[in-house]
Amino acid sequence: MLVLARRTNESIMIGDEIEIVIIDIKGDQVKIGVKAPKNVSVHRTEVYQEIQAENKKAAETKINPQELGKLGDLVRKKEKHIEKAD
Amino acid sequence: MQLKTKPFGTIEVSEKQIISFPHGLLGFEDFVEFALIEEGPESPFKWLQSTKESGLAFICIQPEIFLSDYKPQLSKEDLEILQTNSMSDCILFLIVTIPHDNPKGMTANLQGPIVIHPKTLLGKQCISKDEKHPIRKSILESFEEANAQKV
Numbered sequence: 001m002l003v004l005a006r007r008t009n010e011s012i013m014i015g016d017e018i019e020i021v022i023i024d025i026k027g028d029q030v031k032i033g034v035k036a037p038k039n040v041s042v043h044r045t046e047v048y049q050e051i052q053a054e055n056k057k058a059a060e061t062k063i064n065p066q067e068l069g070k071l072g073d074l075v076r077k078k079e080k081h082i083e084k085a086d
Numbered sequence: 087m088q089l090k091t092k093p094f095g096t097i098e099v100s101e102k103q104i105i106s107f108p109h110g111l112l113g114f115e116d117f118v119e120f121a122l123i124e125e126g127p128e129s130p131f132k133w134l135q136s137t138k139e140s141g142l143a144f145i146c147i148q149p150e151i152f153l154s155d156y157k158p159q160l161s162k163e164d165l166e167i168l169q170t171n172s173m174s175d176c177i178l179f180l181i182v183t184i185p186h187d188n189p190k191g192m193t194a195n196l197q198g199p200i201v202i203h204p205k206t207l208l209g210k211q212c213i214s215k216d217e218k219h220p221i222r223k224s225i226l227e228s229f230e231e232a233n234a235q236k237v
Contacts (some may be wrong), residue, residue, distance in 0.1 A: 061145060076128060076129075
């Protein structure tokens with residue numbers, strides 16, 4: 001991993017189009033600005049990790065067909081109830 | 087084609103049910119092809135079944151069934167991967183997690199919606215930037231909330 005020391009208002013470039021700016025440093029928190037083309041998505045690492053963990057949990061879901069059928073019926077019933085209220 | 091599935095054993099699926107996920111799903115990046123299978127004729131659920139690993143399948147639900155105003159904002163990169171210009175060409179699914187000890191506490195992942203472009207049969211798990219889109223939203227409680235808003 002490349003490690004660079006930067007001060008407030010200094011920045012680094014990743015390729016030609018992505019710029020990371022150090023906006024502010026307070027204690028152990030750093031405010032970072034990301035200038036990137038619109039087709040590049042930028043997210044906090046935790047968001048990825050949380051979705052990965054939730055996907056793993058969802059993949060491990062163990063439910064028997066009857067129980068899933070019952071849950072489905074319950075959802076359909078509640079859905080109809082709401083449509084009626086409209 | 088014949089496909090070995092987690093919920094139903096070996097069944098026949100049509101090519102139109104096979105969705106390519108060039109990036110896989112988050113945490114499952116090596117699984118790039120899934121079949122979209124009905125749970126049953128009346129069921130609100132569908133299965134997203136890996137074509138490579140029969141033991142890998144996710145229960146999904148369309149958000150319109152229990153949410154009235156769910157509109158995740160997709161990035162340009164997402165739309166490029168799905169080969170579309172507009173989100174309105176796509177269908178949304180949310181992955182459902184059902185706790186073993188409390189099935190009625192089932193939740194849907196609003197933060198990482200599955201977006202499918204039916205024309206190209208391409209799919210992607212996108213990330214919603216909206217903070218009102220939690221990773222675990224109770225499906226049954228959402229109905230109660232919708233009812234309460236109407237009163």
